[in-house]
Amino acid sequence: MAAGEIDPVAAEKEASRREDEALVARAQAGDSAAFDSLVVKHSPKLYAQMYHMTSNHDDANDMLQDVWMKVYRNIKGFRGKSAFSTWLHSIAANTAINFVQKRGRRWTMSLDDVDNGISNDKEFAELTTQSTPVRDADLSEMQRKINEAMMKLTPEHRAVVTMFDIQGMSHGEIAEILKISEGTVRSRLFYAHKQLQGWLGEFAPNPTP
Amino acid sequence: MADKQLNEKQLQALLRLKRYEQPPPGYFNDLLAGIHERQREEMLRRPAWRIAVERVKTFFQSMRVDWRYAGTMAGILLTGVGIIQIAMPKQRPSAIATSNPALNAQPVAAHSTPPQPVLTLNVQDQKLLPPLQRVVVPARSGTQPAPQFVGGGLPASYEATQIRF
Secondary structure (H helix, E strand, O other), X not given: OOOOOOOHHHHHHHHHHHHHHHHHHHHHOOOHHHHHHHHHXXXXXXXXXXXXXXXXXXXXXXXXXXXXXXHHHHHHHOOOOOOHHHHHHHHHHHHHXXXXXXXXXXXXXXXXXXXXXXXXXXXXXXXXXXXXXHHHOOXXXXXXXXXXXXXXXXXXXXXXXXXXXXXXXXHHHHHHHHOOOHHHHHHHHHHHHHHHHHHOHHXXXXXXX | OOOOOOOHXXXXXHHHHHHHEEOOOOHHHHHHHHHHHHHHHHHHHOOHHHHXXXXXXXXHHHOOOOHHHHHHHHHHHHHHHHHHHHHOOOOOHHHHHHHOHHHHOOOXXXXXXXXXXXXXXXXXXXXXXXXOOXXXXXXXXXXXXXXXXXXXXXXXXXOXXXXXX
């Protein structure tokens, strides 16, 4: 990118941050419509964070409602030291980690519907055109195996994988949300990837003859 | 099979496919309704004093009152009231009475003091009568009702009366 050129991603983030600031100020003054706007805006990303931590829709729904009620109770105390989305995802991450730790290994998977858009996904197309077991595997079966592998990770490692690999957050953002150093984020990712590579080895492409 | 392993890029591509796992259609509308319901439930559980405090706060916020300014003004007001209290000499009722001779002549109301003997008869000077002890008639307190009689002096009877024609 040329010097002086505006990064569209950064500009979009900045606009979103300003919009959040205005909505939070209104919500703090008791404007319920502004609070609803925050719920509508951030829930899809929060839901994904909750769902990928549990692989269960009902658990994700319960946790998401809990997170919004915590925000509702504490929004007046939010001083804006960090971005609202960072504060929000921090509450969500802690809620999810505590939930999974309390629940222990007892979990049931309830797979959410795979969006039809997956067939148009470039990476999915690449995976299936190669001579790989992904092509032969049933989509829901593959989904189940990925989720099972995710559930084998510790909650802390799962949170990092969810935010980095699935939600596309940066190391810095994750460090701020989880209140850990970027180095810790990187080491957790490295360790989690090593484990997942072993558990999902069956989806590795067949060696070319 | 065991030696097969995904590389970093392949693993990340596989994990990114999880983005396509979506909640049921209409889920986010239901979520908002669910949150509204929980907000209402929480409102009902809140104690009345907290709601009252919040209402007062909202009222002052709507007036755009600077809390520091309001606090300072309240402090000045309290200090002023305190100074006035100290500056004004307090006059006790006893001091008023002694300073006013006209008030000294007035009897003190019977209700303000406990029942005291108010009438003393000394009949020892009368020679026709045997010496008597001092007879003390206790004052009737203001709260006790006067005895009531039926028929101008006869006490009321609960016995059934025979009707005569």
